[in-house]
Amino acid sequence: MAYSDEDINWAHDRADGHCFYCGIRLSFKNYGIVGAHAAWEIDHFIPLSRGGPDQPYNWVPACVDCNTRKSDLFPWEFDPLRFEEDDRDPDNYV
Numbered sequence: 001m002a003y004s005d006e007d008i009n010w011a012h013d014r015a016d017g018h019c020f021y022c023g024i025r026l027s028f029k030n031y032g033i034v035g036a037h038a039a040w041e042i043d044h045f046i047p048l049s050r051g052g053p054d055q056p057y058n059w060v061p062a063c064v065d066c067n068t069r070k071s072d073l074f075p076w077e078f079d080p081l082r083f084e085e086d087d088r089d090p091d092n093y094v
């Protein structure tokens, strides 16, 4: 999936340059360069495969490690401690 520079900037700034999940500082210039230091990708908060839209409001920045491990999980399946039971309805996010 190809994103514009504007999209990449938007996603990066959304979590102030940190991975949305583990919080490490990302290397902006290493966007999409798997294996590079602090490389990152645009994660679909609600996975595309589970009904999430490919729209900016569903994008968060994630380091490659988190994005790979999250894969097609809902965020509360990936990081259950962060989401209260009441916050686990995908319809609240899309």
Ligand SMILES: [Zn+2]
Pocket (backbone or CB within 6 Å): 019, 020, 021, 022, 023, 024, 062, 063, 064, 065, 066, 067
């Ligand atoms: Zn991470």
